[in-house]
Amino acid sequence: MATEILMPALSPTMEEGTLAKWLVKEGDTVKSGDIMAEIETDKATMEFEAVDEGVIGKILIEEGTEGVKVNTAIAILVEEGEEVGDVEASKPAEPAEAPAKEEAKGDSAASGKDHPAPAAPSVDTTPDWPEGTKLKQQTVREALRDAMAEEMRRDENVFLMGEEVAEYQGAYKISQGLLDEFGSKRVIDTPITEHGFAGIGVGASWGGLRPIVEFMTWNFAMQAVDQIINSAAKTLYMSGGQMGSPMVFRGPNGAAARVGAQHSQDYAAWYMQIPGLRVAMPYSASDYKGLMKTAIRDPNPVIFLENEILYGRSFDVPDVEDYTVPFGKARIWREGSDVTIVSFGIGMTYALEAAEKLAEEGISAEVIDLRTLRPMDTASIIKSVQKTNRCVTVEEGWPQGSVGNYISSVLMQEAFDYLDAPVINCTGKDVPMPYAANLEKHALVTTAEVIEAVKTVTYK
Amino acid sequence: MAARKTTKKPNVSADELKAYYHDMLLIRRFEEKAGQLYGMGLIGGFCHLYIGQEAVVVGLEATAKEGDSRITTYRDHGHMLACGMDPNGVMAELTGREDGYSKGKGGSMHMFSKDKRFYGGHGIVGANVPLGAGLAFADKYKGNDNVTFTYFGDGAANQGQVYETFNMAALWQLPCIFVIENNQYAMGTSQQRSTSSAEIWERGKAFGIPGEAVDGMDVLAVKAAGETAVAHARSGKGPYILEIKTYRYRGHSMSDPAKYRTREEVQKMRDERDPIEAVRTLLLQGEHATEEDLKAIDKKIKDVVNESAEFAKNSPEPALDELWTDIYATEIPQEA
Numbered sequence: 001m002a003t004e005i006l007m008p009a010l011s012p013t014m015e016e017g018t019l020a021k022w023l024v025k026e027g028d029t030v031k032s033g034d035i036m037a038e039i040e041t042d043k044a045t046m047e048f049e050a051v052d053e054g055v056i057g058k059i060l061i062e063e064g065t066e067g068v069k070v071n072t073a074i075a076i077l078v079e080e081g082e083e084v085g086d087v088e089a090s091k092p093a094e095p096a097e098a099p100a101k102e103e104a105k106g107d108s109a110a111s112g113k114d115h116p117a118p119a120a121p122s123v124d125t126t127p128d129w130p131e132g133t134k135l136k137q138q139t140v141r142e143a144l145r146d147a148m149a150e151e152m153r154r155d156e157n158v159f160l161m162g163e164e165v166a167e168y169q170g171a172y173k174i175s176q177g178l179l180d181e182f183g184s185k186r187v188i189d190t191p192i193t194e195h196g197f198a199g200i201g202v203g204a205s206w207g208g209l210r211p212i213v214e215f216m217t218w219n220f221a222m223q224a225v226d227q228i229i230n231s232a233a234k235t236l237y238m239s240g241g242q243m244g245s246p247m248v249f250r251g252p253n254g255a256a257a258r259v260g261a262q263h264s265q266d267y268a269a270w271y272m273q274i275p276g277l278r279v280a281m282p283y284s285a286s287d288y289k290g291l292m293k294t295a296i297r298d299p300n301p302v303i304f305l306e307n308e309i310l311y312g313r314s315f316d317v318p319d320v321e322d323y324t325v326p327f328g329k330a331r332i333w334r335e336g337s338d339v340t341i342v343s344f345g346i347g348m349t350y351a352l353e354a355a356e357k358l359a360e361e362g363i364s365a366e367v368i369d370l371r372t373l374r375p376m377d378t379a380s381i382i383k384s385v386q387k388t389n390r391c392v393t394v395e396e397g398w399p400q401g402s403v404g405n406y407i408s409s410v411l412m413q414e415a416f417d418y419l420d421a422p423v424i425n426c427t428g429k430d431v432p433m434p435y436a437a438n439l440e441k442h443a444l445v446t447t448a449e450v451i452e453a454v455k456t457v458t459y460k
Numbered sequence: 461m462a463a464r465k466t467t468k469k470p471n472v473s474a475d476e477l478k479a480y481y482h483d484m485l486l487i488r489r490f491e492e493k494a495g496q497l498y499g500m501g502l503i504g505g506f507c508h509l510y511i512g513q514e515a516v517v518v519g520l521e522a523t524a525k526e527g528d529s530r531i532t533t534y535r536d537h538g539h540m541l542a543c544g545m546d547p548n549g550v551m552a553e554l555t556g557r558e559d560g561y562s563k564g565k566g567g568s569m570h571m572f573s574k575d576k577r578f579y580g581g582h583g584i585v586g587a588n589v590p591l592g593a594g595l596a597f598a599d600k601y602k603g604n605d606n607v608t609f610t611y612f613g614d615g616a617a618n619q620g621q622v623y624e625t626f627n628m629a630a631l632w633q634l635p636c637i638f639v640i641e642n643n644q645y646a647m648g649t650s651q652q653r654s655t656s657s658a659e660i661w662e663r664g665k666a667f668g669i670p671g672e673a674v675d676g677m678d679v680l681a682v683k684a685a686g687e688t689a690v691a692h693a694r695s696g697k698g699p700y701i702l703e704i705k706t707y708r709y710r711g712h713s714m715s716d717p718a719k720y721r722t723r724e725e726v727q728k729m730r731d732e733r734d735p736i737e738a739v740r741t742l743l744l745q746g747e748h749a750t751e752e753d754l755k756a757i758d759k760k761i762k763d764v765v766n767e768s769a770e771f772a773k774n775s776p777e778p779a780l781d782e783l784w785t786d787i788y789a790t791e792i793p794q795e796a
Contacts, residue, residue: 008499011715012506032492033511033709033730035723044717049710051496071500159601185601191631196590196624203594206579207529209601230584231591239572240562241786243579275787299789 002057002084004073010039010046017041018066019074028056029080037063037074052077057084121379121386124329128286128318135316143285143317144174144306147292148212150322152182155210158296161188161197162214162251171216172252172311198224198249202231202301205247210296215251218267218305232301233276248295250304253281254346254396255433255444257309264433266397268345271303272373272406278327279374281305283348285315287371290325298327307346328375332384336366339454340384342407343394344370347445350426351394354450363458373403381407382415389420390457394450399427421457426450472680474748480522480679481739482757484514487538488736489765490547491710494537494554497769498714503554507568510538512709515735516641517542519682520609520702523690527604531579531592532611534569535641535708539611543576551768557775564778565786586619588612589638593625596636596699607635607693615646617660623667626699630667633698637689638664640703641676647712648720661703671701677733707733 007017018040024030030050037048057078061068068074076084138146152158159182164171166179166189179187190197194215201213215221221228228249236244254266271279278300280291288306295302317323333348334355343351348369355365366384370376385391391411393404404425411423429443454460472480491509498507510517513535521542524530532539540550545561553560553571561571571581579595582588592610599606616622617640629636640661646654657663661671670692674685682704689700707729711718718726743749 006500008496009501010499012504014715032489043715044719046711046715046717047723048499049492049495051492157601191624191627193624193627195621196628199587199590199621200594200597200625200628203531203579203591203596204598204601205594206591207595207598207602209598226584226587227590231582231587235572235580236789237786238562238566238570239574239580239786240560240565241789242562242572242574244789246789278788299791 002076002078002082003052003054005036005075005077007061007068007070007072007074008039008048009070010041010048011043014041014070016067016069019061019063019068020045022059022063024056026056026059030054030056030077054079055082057082121383123377123379123383128290128325128331129320129323134319136319137314138285138289138317139312139314140285140288140306141172141174141311143289143315144292145176145178147289148175148296149178149181151293151296152178152186155296157208158210158212159186159188160212160214161190161201163190163192163216165189165214170214172308174311175214194220194223195227198227199231201247201249202227202245205232205245205301206235206243211247212296213247213249215249217263217308218251218253219263219265221249221251221267228277228301228303229274233274236300237276244299245301246299248292248302248304250292250295251306252308252311253305254307255428255440258435258437258440260435261432266395266428268305268373268395269397269401269403269406271305272376272403274374276301277374278302278372279305280327280372281345282371283310283345283369285313286317286323287325287331287369289317290323291327291371293322293324294327297324305345310346325371327372328377329371330377330380331369331371332366332380333369334365334367336364336388338364338388338458339390339392340366340368340381340388341392341394341450341454342368342370342381342404344373344403345395347394347396350445350447350450353447354394354454357447357451358454363454363460365454378407378410378414382411385411385415386418389418391419391423392426392450392453392457393423394426394445396428396444399425399430402427421459424453424457426453472683474743474746476522477739477743477748478753478757480518481736481743481754482761483518483521483542484679484736484739485758486547486761486764487514487518487541489761490541490551490768491537493765493769494551495710495714497551497555497772502773503568504556505567506534507554507714508535508712509710509714510535510708512729512735513641513643513676513706514538515679515682516639516676516704516706517611519679520639520686522683523686524609527577527606528609529577529579529592529595529599529606530609530611531588531595532581533585533588533613533616534581534583535613536569536571536581540571540573540578540581543573543578545573545576545578547764547768548771551772552775555772555775556777557772558778558782559771559775563782563786565782586612586616586621589616589619589622590625592638593629593634593636593699596629596634597632599635600632605635605694607637607690609637609639611639611641613646614640614642614644614651614655614660615649617663618646618655623663626664626667626669629699630669633696635693635696636699637686637693638669638671638699638701640701641706642703643706643708645708645712645720648716648718650720659703661701664701669699669701671703674702674704676704676706677729677735677738679735679739
């Protein structure tokens with residue numbers, strides 16, 4: 001049976017080309033893989049190979065012809081002994097269309113909006129622990145270690161790997177005692193090789209384990225960012241849901257003290273942008289504990305952004321057997337009526353300090369701790385702003401493309417009519433972190449700036 | 461140490477030889493069909509064909525057992541067919557349809573089968589190497605005797621993360637077989653112009669990882685070397701490197717004019733070293749098969765490949781809802 005040989009597309013963008021040269025003539029026998037012609041695109045000259053075997057019955061497009069559209073018949077291939085006859089060349093086929101498919105149901109999925117309607121945001125306001133729960137004072141450091149230890153006791157597939165996590169007991173002593181309890185099979189010192197061990201961690205998660213990968217700081221994870229995003233975050237989607245990466249990447253994030261530009265970056269806004277990742281950035285010890293346990297159990301890759309300055313701070317932590325905090329639920333630390341201050345992580349220290357001082361001046365601030373940035377509890381922010389009509393965001397990261405920028409945009413789109421003043425984003429300064437003590441202090445966000453921002457939005 | 465090329469050949473039965481012929485020819489015909497569908501605009505984006513390299517994956521799959529894992533780069537169609545994935549599902553993924561292995565969301569470079577322990581299909585050169593070691597890590601952690609075949613090219617062999625991985629794989633004795641498919645060109649740059657060492661496998665010696673160079677145009681040589689590597693890794697002795705010298709007949713991707721090498725170079729390889737022709741000759745000369753037997757195999761493969769193309773054309777595009785699924789898992793994935 002005669003078959004048409006069509007002008008091929010030879011690049012992702014090719015629509016037409018020049019049939020530069022025929023390397024076969026009518027009557028020639030070709031087999032799969034033989035080069036039949038040279039075709040010029042706007043970028044290059046390419047060789048065109050036969051796929052089927054047969055005899056070139058007729059050449060339809062002469063060599064040297066320009067502007068030959070993709071899928072135009074350029075020759076006719078016949079079987080041995082067969083005549084071309086009156087086979088008429090077809091018109092260039094339209095770009096191949098897939099069979100029609102029912103359109104997506106409803107618009108909600110396709111619009112990409114996952115924020116609740118502004119009128120009545122549904123907000124979970126149940127307290128993190130019931131009244132009367134026994135509490136104990138614990139540092140963030142102890143809370144993190146307890147969370148990991150509890151989950152390692154619960155699931156033998158959970159293990160911790162990273163630089164100095166085992167024998168050194170952790171560069172910041174977060175993993176103190178874990179080697180003794182769980183042994184070197186489950187608490188693993190790695191070489192200084194972030195890109196490599198992040199990738200091994202992701203592969204281990206595909207192999208059925210639940211890795212916790214510690215970065216000595218998130219600054220060093222820039223060496224590993226390809227594995228975190230291209231391998232861990234995207235594989236569930238790229239595999240059509242067959243396999244995801246149930247694991248935690250954790251370590252201290254943001255500025256510590258006097259460690260300079262390469263050791264002081266806040267990555268909250270970076271990781272918050274990636275679909276497929278969950279991002280937690282807690283402030284208090286109870287949230288470090290409850291969110292870390294949730295993170296280890298979550299079937300998705302979790303970015304856990306800690307803070308070195310907070311490691312030594314003490315907070316109330318429920319003294320109960322299995323304390324967890326869900327992702328995507330903000331915590332209101334202080335109720336107020338004049339302004340909403342939204343923060344997370346160490347930003348909360350400025351937010352709470354500012355609220356305290358503002359109260360002395362008669363300004364009532366509501367302070368919201370987001371706790372997780374992806375998913376983000378925007379409903380709680382909207383609900384609060386519907387009451388206060390004003391919002392200030394606080395973070396240590398840089399201003400351009402900040403977490404606060406995103407919150408501002410959500411409020412503008414979903415609570416515009418409730419706003420009585422533009423939202424102000426208090427952020428770190430738009431500079432690499434300096435070393436000098438006075439410059440460093442000035443480079444970070446300050447409580448004074450938060451107070452000033454609140455006074456600006458409240459017109460005080 | 462001089463490069464040693466494996467010359468030992470395993471005893472194989474006529475049936476095994478016929479199976480290798482079948483599997484290699486299936487890959488070749490499938491890839492030719494994929495190239496044709498690309499030319500018709502049914503496959504988009506990047507499409508990297510495996511034609512010429514068939515003996516590598518077919519020889520190594522002959523040494524694998526149930527439970528072993530494999531992971532590779534973006535030149536992955538051959539690996540999927542060789543480990544038993546369905547040609548219909550692979551071709552439908554190439555055309556971006558809902559019956560593809562990733563429901564049309566992965567494409568040529570990002571395809572997976574948890575069922576067959578095929579862990580991709582990776583578009584970032586070198587990134588699959590630590591991932592493969594991670595799969596091997598999980599097997600060692602669980603205490604089974606599975607191994608992971610981690611394939612990458614001569615181009616990827618210059619990525620830093622490959623050596624980070626060699627170090628940890630040796631340090632932790634991971635049951636990982638690093639397979640360097642050296643087809644001599646990293647996209648358009650020849651090995652001589654990109655790689656300081658003539659024998660890439662020898663780099664493993666710096667980490668105490670044994671290895672060898674293998675003639676990748678000879679499926680029996682690949683299988684023999686694979687058996688050595690698998691025995692080493694499976695018995696708990698740690699990783700092993702196979703540098704398999706092979707050759708790709710086609711361009712790096714479909715849009716490669718291939719001006720960095722001569723037509724004569726390619727033609728010479730095809731005429732003198734073709735891995736499928738070599739097995740065909742063995743079968744006929746050893747009187748293990750007749751021309752008629754082989755024609756029947758050819759016919760069967762042609763039908764399978766044509767069916768996969770029809771299946772891939774007729775499968776619908778994914779529903780628009782699929783845009784929003786598989787971003788987050790809601791439960792812990794089941795182990796394969």
